[in-house]
Amino acid sequence: MSDLKRKILDRTQADLAAIEAALRDNLGARMALVDEVAGHILFSGGKRLRPLLMVLAARLCGYDGKRDTFFSTIFEYLHVATLLHDDLVDGADLRRGKAAAYQVYGNSVAVLTGDFLLARSLSIAAETQSPAVIRVIAGITEEMSQGEIDQMMRRENLGLTEAEYMEIIRRKTAVLIEGACRVGALISGASAEETDALTGYGFHMGIAFQMADDLLDYVADTAVLGKAVGADLREGKLTLPVIHALQHAEPEDRARMTEIITRRDFSVSDFEGFSRLLRTCGGIDYTRAQAESHIRTAKERLGIFGDSEAKGVLTDIADYALDRKS
């Protein structure tokens, strides 16, 4: 474990334990089913990044109520609901190192359990009784579903631009992380300035987080990553390293990359060659630089807050988004 990860975990131990307990409690009588179907997503090694960000954002804004942990589960349930449906859509084989739920339990159970978790998160959102919070949650679900539709419709689109990629990752990842931070501010009755700052922090964190994720698909190995390396490529998903490399490659290299992208059933050595091309054509470095830039912006947005432990942890989490190996 990296020093940074340990430092974050040490200071969030109590929060993470409380989130863990709330995630189980809030499922009520459905706990057994969800545990069986989504347990290997929901209860095995997830980072709880989204609920943790909400709790920390609320603390940074001086939240003094007792429902922050309860409300924070919204963001993990939404996340897991999306994963359940997306794995089915993507035809993914592995999720956090295990077979995807739809493969083990069938499409039906994965769809309905995802629907249930989505519905559960909305019920918890309704309990905030805050129209502003509810609008954020409704907006997140709408943006995410549209993002997934866009991504699906643009598979194997070799002409995907960087701007289109940015819009896809905004919807599929950033809106949820942004929403978690925003809701943390909203439930605390934070000022508009504070709410905007945390919303901005969440947005840039989310963008960088997804870019780092897209990088891992080309630089990590399967055992560490917990999902098959090259999965994006196999599913026809063009991410920033590829988009940038295609744009800047010599014709011969571009032809070679295009051939592998459209073929899909590439060998391990094909994939290694592809990853090398991404590196030599600048796709890896460019993506890392973009992610670093978003992390810098995310941390800058916290500038209006005075120093506190919550601010320190939020800053470290931003750095960790780039540092992580899985």
Added chain:
Amino acid sequence: MSDLKRKILDRTQADLAAIEAALRDNLGARMALVDEVAGHILFSGGKRLRPLLMVLAARLCGYDGKRDTFFSTIFEYLHVATLLHDDLVDGADLRRGKAAAYQVYGNSVAVLTGDFLLARSLSIAAETQSPAVIRVIAGITEEMSQGEIDQMMRRENLGLTEAEYMEIIRRKTAVLIEGACRVGALISGASAEETDALTGYGFHMGIAFQMADDLLDYVADTAVLGKAVGADLREGKLTLPVIHALQHAEPEDRARMTEIITRRDFSVSDFEGFSRLLRTCGGIDYTRAQAESHIRTAKERLGIFGDSEAKGVLTDIADYALDRKS
């Protein structure tokens, strides 16, 4: 067309046209996709029962705003989202006389379009800015997803009781119709007594509506019904006509019915024999009597309201729930 149906349509023509326009308008840029994927559910011959009930309930409570039609689309989008996911779960072949969406477009598109419609309905609910309305909508989505899970887990359960059946149809059908009527009252600022009356009307209408639907599976023919007769039996869904008949059949008849239920790939003549047994064992008459009783209760709940055209139409819709042939 029956006289009753024509009478209802004559007096709701303007409402239905406004609902139709709102259903298209509220999809915005996604109209084309949804029209292609869910168009044959959303835009071809649906009855718009749920939005119509909301609009009529609001009118009965003296609603004087301009957003009733807009809000009413929530209930059709929720309904269609559920159908898209359920067809996939049930492995249904036909929906309103056409192949189910997941068969034409694949699982992915059906799941994501359902998610989008669900999300869209939540965004519209959030626009009411009414915590009470939002709680109703969140509750509906949660109950419906739980109902679907229950129904799936109880397939081919020959010991399914009438009480368990009632709980399944409450969740899968009644909560949405009840919710539409309740929200009509809530957006009108109706009294608690009026709100309760319309909630009760919707609940009993919903129960009767589903019982009538379950009857049609055994008494209608495929061309009129728009879905394959015997679909429930083929999917292992035990409905009230079957539950009652199994309980009251002589051992020999029960054995014959059980054999067909567990076999599933029955012939047309098997199915006709099965339907005859339902009739001779009292399952058809009992179910019709139960549905009639719920319709009576539904109409009684309108008793607190003075006479008006809206009340007249709501009364006729209740009668039509039993009268309909498809």
